[in-house]
Amino acid sequence: xxxxxxxxxxxxxxxxxxxxxxxxxxxxxxxxxxxxxxxxxxxxxxxxxxxxxxxxxxxxxxxxxxxxxxxxxxxxxxxxxxxxxxxxxxxxxxxxxxxxxxxxxxxxxxxxxxxxxxxxxxxxxxxxxxxxxxxxxxxxxxxxxxxxxxxxxxxxxxxxxxxxxxxxxxxxxxxxxxxxxxxxxxxxxxxxxxxxxxxxxxxxxxxxxxxxxxxxxxxxxxxxxxxxxxxxxxxxxxxxxxxxxxxxxxxxxxxxxxxxxxxxxxxxxxxxxxxx
Amino acid sequence: xxxxxxxxxxxxxxxxxxxxxxxxxxxxxxxxxxxxxxxxxxxxxxxxxxxxxxxxxxxxxxxxxxxxxxxxxxxxxxxxxxxxxxxxxxxxxxxxxxxxxxxxxxxxxxxxxxxxxxxxxxxxxxxxxxxxxxxxxxxxxxxxxxxxxxxxxxxxxxxxxxxxxxxxxxxxxxxxxxxxxxxxxxxxxxxxxxxxxxxxxxxxxxxxxxxxxxxxxxxxxxxxxxxxxxxxxxxxxxxxxxxxxxxxxxxxxxxxxxxxxxxxxxxxxxxxxxxxxxxxxxxxxxxxxxxxxxxxxxxxxxxxxxxxxxxxxxxxxxxxxxxxxxxxxxxxxxxxxxxxxxxxxxxxxxxxxxxxxxxxxxxxxxxxxxxxxxxxxxxxxxxxxxxxxxxxxxxxxxxxxxxxxxxxxxxxxxxxxxxxxxxxxxxxxxxxxxxxxxxxxxxxxxxxxxxxxxxxxxxxxxxxxxx
Numbered sequence: 001x002x003x004x005x006x007x008x009x010x011x012x013x014x015x016x017x018x019x020x021x022x023x024x025x026x027x028x029x030x031x032x033x034x035x036x037x038x039x040x041x042x043x044x045x046x047x048x049x050x051x052x053x054x055x056x057x058x059x060x061x062x063x064x065x066x067x068x069x070x071x072x073x074x075x076x077x078x079x080x081x082x083x084x085x086x087x088x089x090x091x092x093x094x095x096x097x098x099x100x101x102x103x104x105x106x107x108x109x110x111x112x113x114x115x116x117x118x119x120x121x122x123x124x125x126x127x128x129x130x131x132x133x134x135x136x137x138x139x140x141x142x143x144x145x146x147x148x149x150x151x152x153x154x155x156x157x158x159x160x161x162x163x164x165x166x167x168x169x170x171x172x173x174x175x176x177x178x179x180x181x182x183x184x185x186x187x188x189x190x191x192x193x194x195x196x197x198x199x200x201x202x203x204x205x206x207x208x209x210x211x212x213x214x215x216x217x218x219x220x221x222x223x224x225x226x227x228x229x230x231x232x233x234x235x236x237x238x239x240x241x242x243x244x245x246x247x248x249x250x251x252x253x254x255x256x257x258x259x260x261x262x263x264x265x266x267x268x269x270x271x272x273x274x275x276x
Numbered sequence: 277x278x279x280x281x282x283x284x285x286x287x288x289x290x291x292x293x294x295x296x297x298x299x300x301x302x303x304x305x306x307x308x309x310x311x312x313x314x315x316x317x318x319x320x321x322x323x324x325x326x327x328x329x330x331x332x333x334x335x336x337x338x339x340x341x342x343x344x345x346x347x348x349x350x351x352x353x354x355x356x357x358x359x360x361x362x363x364x365x366x367x368x369x370x371x372x373x374x375x376x377x378x379x380x381x382x383x384x385x386x387x388x389x390x391x392x393x394x395x396x397x398x399x400x401x402x403x404x405x406x407x408x409x410x411x412x413x414x415x416x417x418x419x420x421x422x423x424x425x426x427x428x429x430x431x432x433x434x435x436x437x438x439x440x441x442x443x444x445x446x447x448x449x450x451x452x453x454x455x456x457x458x459x460x461x462x463x464x465x466x467x468x469x470x471x472x473x474x475x476x477x478x479x480x481x482x483x484x485x486x487x488x489x490x491x492x493x494x495x496x497x498x499x500x501x502x503x504x505x506x507x508x509x510x511x512x513x514x515x516x517x518x519x520x521x522x523x524x525x526x527x528x529x530x531x532x533x534x535x536x537x538x539x540x541x542x543x544x545x546x547x548x549x550x551x552x553x554x555x556x557x558x559x560x561x562x563x564x565x566x567x568x569x570x571x572x573x574x575x576x577x578x579x580x581x582x583x584x585x586x587x588x589x590x591x592x593x594x595x596x597x598x599x600x601x602x603x604x605x606x607x608x609x610x611x612x613x614x615x616x617x618x619x620x621x622x623x624x625x626x627x628x629x630x631x632x633x634x635x636x637x638x639x640x641x642x643x644x645x646x647x648x649x650x651x652x653x654x655x656x657x658x659x660x661x662x663x664x665x666x667x668x669x670x671x672x673x674x675x676x677x678x679x680x681x682x683x684x685x686x687x688x689x690x691x692x693x694x695x696x697x698x699x700x701x702x703x704x705x706x707x708x709x710x711x712x713x714x715x716x717x718x719x720x721x722x723x724x725x726x727x728x729x730x731x732x733x734x735x736x737x738x739x740x741x742x743x
Contacts, residue, residue, distance in 0.1 A: 009721075013725065016453065016733075019447055022454075022670075022671040022674070023672025024451060026686070031721070042649075095304045095609050096609070195679075196676070196679030197681065199679070270737070271446060272445045272487070273446065
């Protein structure tokens with residue numbers, strides 16, 4: 001009997017994957033991906049697709065927010081509100097980013113009826129939007145808010161908060177409209193980020209001082225990659241608190257407001273091992 | 277006003293730009309811009325009206341006014357009437373027939389390049405089917421060179437893209453090694469930096485330069501940072517092979533990217549002065565993609581595919597080594613699904629090649645687009661048949677920095693096998709010399725670790741594997 005060579009050729013450099021998340025040293029069947037690696041990729045893509053297309057469980061989220069509001073009565077004095085953008089479904093949302101930036105007329109009226117615009121301004125509005133990853137919101141929003149509200153309560157200055165708002169089919173800029181109608185000095189949008197293959201569950205934060213019509217991304221500050229395997233809820237809250245205090249002090253956000261709280265990146269590995 | 281009668285129905289198109297937009301195969305970006313045909317019938321009527329239009333029309337009527345836009349001025353001022361002569365009497369519809377005919381030999385197609393404009397090329401592409409775009413592109417040969425020769429018949433090159441979310445040197449080196457051992461990197465080793473600063477670019481340039489020199493790799497490096505950063509890096513005596521810039525088809529788009537044509541000219545001169553090429557002197561690397569003008573709110577009511585073709589006028593002014601249309605990166609609001617991405621990839625490759633550019637394609641998609649690996653396999657195969665100069669190569673298709681999927685090292689080897697394509701000749705010889713490949717045509721990787729890289733791996737501490 002002749003001895004068979006293995007069908008899959010493993011790569012002796014696979015152990016390099018200890019130093020990077022890149023899919024290196026995958027081996028090959030002929031010159032193609034081995035079955036195991038092909039299916040691992042398909043699984044990651046399936047999770048990312050589900051993150052985009054599975055609707056946010058707003059009933060659960062609203063119930064959780066109501067509970068959160070009840071447990072923080074000194075900070076949150078109104079019930080949470082659920083709103084809708086002008087994008088009526090996911091397909092429209094994906095093709096018409098402009099519609100995801102505007103509130104539906106019903107939601108605008110509902111917010112206006114609450115009469116915030118006539119009252120004296122509040123310091124901060126927190127808006128949760130599904131964005132491009134319902135996983136990102138579902139897995140991180142409540143835990144992050146717990147951390148943030150604790151930090152806000154512990155802050156030297158007092159913060160008056162608008163009711164918590166959830167927007168379905170929302171883009172980042174919808175916070176401008178919501179914050180404006182809530183008469184808030186500052187708005188922070190918690191939004192599901194465009195899912196990567198290895199990060200389908202990422203939450204992003206966007207801070208805007210003096211939200212209103214006509215603003216662009218240049219007037220926002222962003223904190224990205226909030227998830228258990230990325231930036232932790234506590235660390236994200238600390239960074240946001242820094243930005244909130246600075247925005248309030250300088251009365252500005254976006255390009256002029258630099259995030260100096262960010263640590264410098266430390267080289268993790270052992271350098272360029274390819275060199276003699 | 278452009279009119280067309282079909283039976284007893286009369287159709288009108290207010291401007292040339294409107295006619296072009298209505299004639300464009302459907303895609304979400306044109307819908308977002310509000311320039312798309314209202315009905316499927318209107319689209320075909322517009323295509324019929326466009327087919328009747330003399331090519332000369334585009335020399336008399338600018339889609340974006342000459343006075344307002346330096347890209348329009350570039351297109352008109354550089355037009356060569358002598359090169360145009362062989363096709364000057366044709367309508368758009370006749371031009372399609374001519375391109376497909378045996379009159380249009382590779383030599384003939386090369387000779388008319390300076391006589392045709394991006395708008396003529398965009399117009400004819402709108403009345404061509406996918407197989408037409410493939411057939412004509414396959415007849416266009418565009419070769420460029422720096423340390424390797426790219427675009428020779430029967431060859432297909434790759435950009436090795438070792439991106440890392442924190443620019444970690446070990447991580448980047450690991451992806452470079454993986455790519456080289458899979459025969460990738462003959463077009464360029466090109467990094468999108470996570471931190472976009474001059475100092476970071478210099479650090480990455482030095483790193484790649486050292487690797488290329490130590491292993492004597494016949495390729496070039498590039499950090500895909502802003503052109504002004506690369507200019508500064510050259511001033512700091514950094515080892516710059518290629519100057520990178522994302523470019524668009526209108527002056528306003530390019531201004532929103534922070535440069536104009538004068539900036540590109542200055543950067544090209546600076547790179548040429550370094551004289552680092554060995555087999556050629558093409559020193560520019562451009563990236564483009566349909567939708568960038570609309571995204572920058574700088575499209576002047578022109579459809580996204582025509583804007584894209586106009587970007588190629590910018591590119592060809594500076595004799596690039598590589599032009600890469602990053603077709604599926606921009607997202608579903610511009611190209612919604614695999615079908616739209618495929619069509620756009622074939623259009624861009626055809627238009628670029630016909631205008632004389634060394635076209636490659638980042639065959640890619642994001643996770644919010646209606647596309648998957650099968651769509652990429654299809655476009656990869658189609659572009660391979662069309663003679664695409666180069667594609668991307670990334671470990672396992674997964675860009676962990678930019679969070680999108682592009683073609684893998686494995687994908688390139690697949691294409692080389694099914695279409696009998698080979699890497700750039702200089703690189704192919706290196707692969708054999710280094711014992712990376714067992715054959716001499718860059719198709720069969722060796723099973724053992726090549727000697728030169730065994731030492732490198734031995735430098736890594738043992739027992740830290742996470743799998």
